[in-house]
Amino acid sequence: MSLLFVASVLLLCTASCCALTCPNITGVPQVPLPYLDSVKFHYKIQISVDDLNQTLDATEYYDHVNNQTFLYLDQATMRSKMSYDYNFNQVFTVDELANTCSVADYNGTQGSVSLIGMHAEKGPQFVKYPFVWNSGYNATSMGVAVIDGIQTDHYQMCLSHEDGNLTYQLDIYFSSQNWSMPAGQNAPVRIDLNATVDSTTTGSHLYTYKFYDYHDSTSKELWKPDLPGDIVCEGRKDVPVAPDPPSQMQLRMEVVMGSYLQQVYQYFDYDNKMLRVDITGDNINTPHMNTIHNFKDGLQYMYYPATGLCDIKPIPPDSMFEDTVVVNSSLVSMIVPNHFGALANATYCGVTMFLGYKGHCWKANTVALAHDFYFNGTAAWVQDTYYNSVDEFNGMITPLGMKQVYTSQQNNGTVNYNVTYNYEFDMFDYHPRILDSDVFHATECFNESQKTEIILKFPNDVYPMIKASPANFSKAVVSATLEHSKVLPTRVVPKTPYTVIQEPDQKSKTNVTYVYVGVTLLGVPNVKGDSVEMVPQPSLAQAISDVKSAVQGGEFILRFNTNAEIAADSEYFNTQDDLIRGQQPSPPPAPSGGKVGVSTGVVVGVSVAMLIVGIMVGCFIMIYRSKRASSQYAYTMQD
Template identity: 25%
Template structure:
């Protein structure tokens, strides 16, 4: 450590000018040392300590907290020098050192093999980078020719003193290095014994040869060690750059997982600190059915809807159903191209994005941030920086949008239990987005956090069972059937299944590949044929697959509007909502992340594309 810190101040110039020479006899002459005196202290292979480095010959001091984990092959430090507060990490698996200014969040990435200074050294073993050994870091040990110099009192602490003469041939530096260790039996505040208390370094540098372009110089450094912990308990967070800092050029330690279930749902709480508002919604997504849905309460601005809304996007036809959950009124429109889950095809139609594309997991380079605690859960986070989102803004002349994205997922040893699954891992917990937008020279900052709850990865029918009653004021052409099956001749068990078929909506959708839809009469014939041939209904029951067969010739037809009969029924459309009965689930950050601009604009929320007045 002492030599490495000394090297920080003098080695760069030495490397540049290629200084060579011999030890300065006016300072000392390296030798084998002496075996007299007490045994050398044993240095710990894991430690945390605080150092005050006084560079007396240059009239300034530096403070640094060092965290060294030899067995873990990792290290970090926090230094204060010339009013700069720098946190540094040393990742020997990627071979990178990362320095972050804790006030400005500026980040600089270095390859440890390309820089002359490294606090903890760099050793190449069989082609793999390793952190330096503790003796080399401290420049202390029998290989350095230590000589016992007796006892001294340092800061009131009884210490043993060892001295060595060090010559750095590459830099042409000769110096005496004195180490003071607390004596055995003297317990420090944390219970440690025989720990370094002070190191003093006095010497000269530059070439001793006549005509050297670097004049001879003298240096005097004193390193005060405070709070040396030889049995630290580390967290992974100590060896990672601060959460939320983007470091250009950083190599990720762990790839982000891009696979998600074909169907899932989640509750979302979105916090907008700029507006002191919280927004809640339930989102559903189902890839097999090519349908997504979400339930939300509009912002409540002047002129905006005030009742809760269930909105369903059917990508089989490219139609959006916006249903007022209190009045049963329904509006059918094309799916907006600004919808977060939509992508625009080359021929200017809408299609449902893949789950990886939906989260932008396959569009940007995600860097693993390490461990973070979110809502009391151990999570791991990934971060990405982008300048191309949203494209409908960044494509405009004079507009620049920089955004930082962070996703947090539960670690592998955390599992979730929900209605339709057990023991699921890698659960999305939070999305954090920070945006800095410049439009026509005006800068606007926007931040939000999206917290995800009740993540479920099975299809759910309950979200859309009430669709037909909602649509009854919009679509008037309806057939209803009832099919009754007695499980045995004298069995009291009876299951009645009621279907409601709705005519195709008159609105033409904007789907990239529209799915052909049967007419109401064709749907009627299809169902009657299926029942006549022995229709089987499959479902999960007590963790296993179960199926029931509809009794042939049991189909009865009744005309009327959905909800007119007193029996239990559920509406299922053969047209624009044919896939809804299959169930739908939507990824947690679906609308919030990709479509937040469009949603707030559509809902007449507080966000504006122009300067706030």
């Protein structure tokens, strides 16, 4: 009877609380458990769960200086990544297989999370009572043990948790002081964890943690995880304020779809409300195409170099370049394209790598297009993800690239079906201003009868400017012409090279060097645009008259970045037609012995005879072509 009573007592004790109590260690010497680096450390773990016949891979990262903790668990059915942001007190949970991200507020302290504990196989968020390093634990020293060929110091300890239904019995192995490891001594090698639970708790009991690739703040290893990037995590608080983009910029893009590569050059000028996009293709599936959107005349100029054809029409409301906003059914206005930084309609998706650079990610909402631009489908949808880097010192934004998912709805005669295309736009050669002066002219879309070349004369003072920077000189010529002609940039074409001639000066009786500069003005398109930014346009004759008045009044002045100002010769103004008809004197011939050469794109010492011959030949071609040109647009350059 007494034996039965004792057995009953033992059974009750085992089923209730006695087995959940750590053994009595009174009188057993205790030593502090070794500490890991208090600055930062990370390692990889192989977790074996005995009850499930399963092994998992995991990574843990702790950065006590920058307030970051990162846990990653990889198994067959789940890849769970948890990132703790202590700056905003949030925890991010990413399921990489499902490509989902959730965000929750977190009130815990740094270092209070770990994969070492009960239910680690379910993910970091399910480990209710984790074992955490550097918590001031005392343990029993069990001497030296060889684990996986490594000499280790063996420690044993027991943790009984507050609610009384879970106890951890741990055997912990650190590399010995006299055993060299990549990150020094006392690196974690293995933990054997035996979890004892009461009858109301279910779960795996036996866990083995094998540590490898341990590094701390003294290591040369620079690996550092980031908060989730390239994925939308609704509710995250670490969203940067995207700075406003510059009002002018140009860049080059490579468009990649599978093995197909296409070059795109883009020029954006919000000040003058203009956009130019040059697309190079194989002239079969995607022909080479140059497109200009001029919102101040409301027109789209689309030129095909391979055929010489040009089409002028109002800017389409559903522009494929995403530079328009529709005010009403036909009236459009210019907006800043999203990949330049106007991200009001996009959702922040973190910091990620793009083209080898770390950048901010923004995902736009899916947009239904009015037309299927590329695949002639019955409908189309597009979703863009943008990647920008932001200079932390000056706040300047640099576009890195864009990924686009283009969905085309096709019909096989019976049912509709969707085809998805994935594009990547890699962006290079970005400049926050327009470097070229001639990118916005549309001379290819005008026949010769609508073009007039003006010839201006400048003193030799401009020659150093030309030699130093032909591009800046050309830009100064275009700027002055735009200022005084009051036409739009689509109607001004700079001409190079420039003619430098030595002429006898009647007053000084010496040879004086002058520079003759040509610039072409274009007529007014006979197609009516429709945009908010439209402004009245002077006729070609009026524009020429205004430039002539400015020259004769000494007001046609070239201005340079060096604050230098050089005015055109007020006594000289010619057009091609004037020279051919002989209404004004042409530049005199250079004196004998004049030097002839080429320097920095400038023709030096060209005689007036050659100048006249060149102009006459050009005019003959112009007259011949003007007789054959019959349309403002859609004409062939074969003429």
